[in-house]
Amino acid sequence: MxxxxxxxxxxxxxxxxxxxxxxxxxxxxxxxxxxxxxxxxxxxxxxxxxxxxxxxxxxxxxxxxxxxxxxxxxxxxxxxxxxxxxxxxxxxxxxxxxxxxxxxxxxxxxxxxxxxxxxxxxxxxxxxxxxxxxxxxxxxxxxxxxxxxxxxxxxxxxxxxxxxxxxxxxxxxxxxxxxxxxxxxxxxxxxxxxxxxxxxxxxxxxVVHRKAPSPGERAIEYDAALIGTWTWQPNRIGLEWFLNEVVPNLPNDFSIRIAGHVPAGIGSSHPGVKFVGHVPDADAFVLGASIIPLVSRTGTGVQIKTIETFELGLPSVATTDALRSIDYRPENCTVTDDPEAFAMALQLAAAGALHDTDGSAFHRYxxxxxxxxxxxxxxxxxxxxxxxxx
Structure with a gap:
């Protein structure tokens, strides 16, 4: 055919x-x-x-x-x-x-x-x-x-x-x-x-990767990392919720890196937040973080960044919407839609409460x-x- x-x-x-x-x-x-x-x-x-x-x-x-x-x-x-x-x-x-x-x-x-x-x-x-x-x-x-x-x-x-x-x-x-x-x-x-x-x-x-990534040692450079097409309105809504509702509940020394083009009017006064623009290697960027916030709040379809995070076996804190249509949830993913609980889960995960897992089982499924x-x-x-x- x-x-x-x-x-x-x-x-x-x-x-x-x-x-x-x-x-x-x-x-x-x-x-x-x-x-x-x-x-x-x-x-x-x-x-x-x-x-x-x-x-x-x-x-x-x-x-x-x-x-x-x-x-x-x-x-x-x-x-x-x-x-x-x-x-x-x-x-x-x-x-x-x-x-x-x-x-x-x-x-x-x-x-x-x-x-x-x-x-x-x-x-x-x-x-x-x-x-x-x-x-x-x-x-x-x-x-x-x-x-x-x-x-x-x-x-x-x-x-x-x-x-x-x-x-x-x-x-x-x-x-x-x-x-x-x-x-x-x-x-x-x-x-x-x-x-x-x-x-x-x-x-x-x-699946994001043609073959399941191999787990290995990581060099942690910052507490949390987000990457996405923030000019797409559903993604922008999620990012604004994270910056306006979650980030104010985080301590000043909690470091967050945000990659991807950010439209005008989006920012944060939190000293730990840095917008880094385009990154040449998305995997390398997220592998440098202790924890991945998955912050979708609206939209339809599936969240590709959720799939990528699970394939890489990285710890994550996710909204309910970020998991839509994902049947297989790894044990190192915490789910909450409450901003204060989200911020607390990020801190606990960055302190070692959640660990990397082997994402190959998720990829195979x-x-x-x-x-x-x-x-x-x-x-x-x-x-x-x-x-x-x-």
Whole structure:
């Protein structure tokens, strides 16, 4: 079986975000199931695909709102309003539908589409109706937009998020109806999308590393470390909760390092908090911490940083939301949603109350369930080949 994996951004091997990590994990699992996968989509500027022989690149595009010029933001907004597209999809309309149609034809004979998230499918709606498809919803996008609307600081921003939520809800419903099968990344998302039956959908557990990391001695440089795409609104909400509600309960000598681009308006007066920006090696950064705070407070989908922490076997203190759709919880993870209890758990863990564990059992569990559910989803397309060796 040959599948065309239609996505906004093609994998380039950098794995710089949770979206990119999830894409690489899912594509690997599809290939382990014995199918041929050709990827179709856009590349980040200056980033060639990591598998050029099996990738069709439509061009380069930077879809990040944070850092875009005011002119570009206004252009996206005006184009979205006049086209009826979502703000997230209109950013991909840098080529015409005919260009995409020709690229699909260039993929050669294939059996079905994998429609990866709503942005690309929404930007070129109607071009993927000639074959069966599987739809992958990384997050319930309309629910995230509704949460963003509730958290918005002004009436115009609230209106834009509500518009986005309305369009996304209709688009997600249409894609779910059209798909032979739906994959989500969180168990809870299946019911929100109205596809909770196991013959319609399954939630995919993910892995971050292709092989389970080997446990070893670590050099501790700071008490706690957080890393993430903080410009994404659900992540920002979690970080703001941590800085505003948890950190004031920590002693001044408790050291915290926060990696990743932090949007304007976020900061902390706590003397132990330092924002370090981009780090070249995410694993090395978190391995330098005694404890990992997992601070998600909202959103849908799965928290990639939770999975990475558990694979590395690192001690953690997590909110309930940070564990959504994670069935396997290691013994060195403390769970609380109370800010004072969260701060106390961080201090106890940093003082040695929690220890490193071997994360390979978690990794094996996640990958085994992932491979099984991928094969069950592919069966809806008529694929029954034996899995290929990993």
């Amino acid at each position: 040959h599948l065309l994996f239609a996505t906004s951004i093609v994998p380039d091997g950098t794995l710089g975000s949770g979206y990119e990590i999830a894409n690489a994990t899912i594509i690997d699992a599809l290939r382990r199931a014995g199918v041929r996968v050709t990827v179709l989509g856009f590349a980040w500027p200056g980033q060639p695909p990591d598998d050029p022989e099996n990738t069709i690149v439509l061009g380069e595009v930077d879809v990040r709102t944070e850092g875009a010029s005011s002119f570009r933001k206004v252009a996206w907004l005006v184009k979205a309003m006049f086209s009826g597209l979502t703000y997230s999809s209109v950013k991909l309309r840098v080529v015409s539908p005919d260009t995409v149609r020709r690229a699909i034809a260039d993929a050669g004979p294939f059996d079905a589409y994998i429609l990866n998230s709503v942005q690309f499918a929404g930007a070129f709606d109607g071009l993927f109706d000639d074959r069966p498809c599987i739809f992958i919803d990384h997050n319930v996008e309309h629910a995230s937009a509704q949460e963003n609307a509730r958290a918005a600081g002004g009436n115009f921003q609230r209106y834009l998020y509500r518009r986005e939520a309305r369009l996304l809800k209709a688009l997600e419903a249409r894609l779910c109806r059209k798909a032979r099968f739906v994959f989500t990344l969180a168990e809870e998302d299946r019911a929100i999308l109205g596809v909770a039956s196991d013959d319609r959908s399954l939630a995919l557990p993910l 996640q990958r085994a369930v992932l491979d099984d559910r991928i094969r069950r989803g592919l069966a809806a397309l008529g694929h029954a080949k034996q899995a290929v060796p990993a």
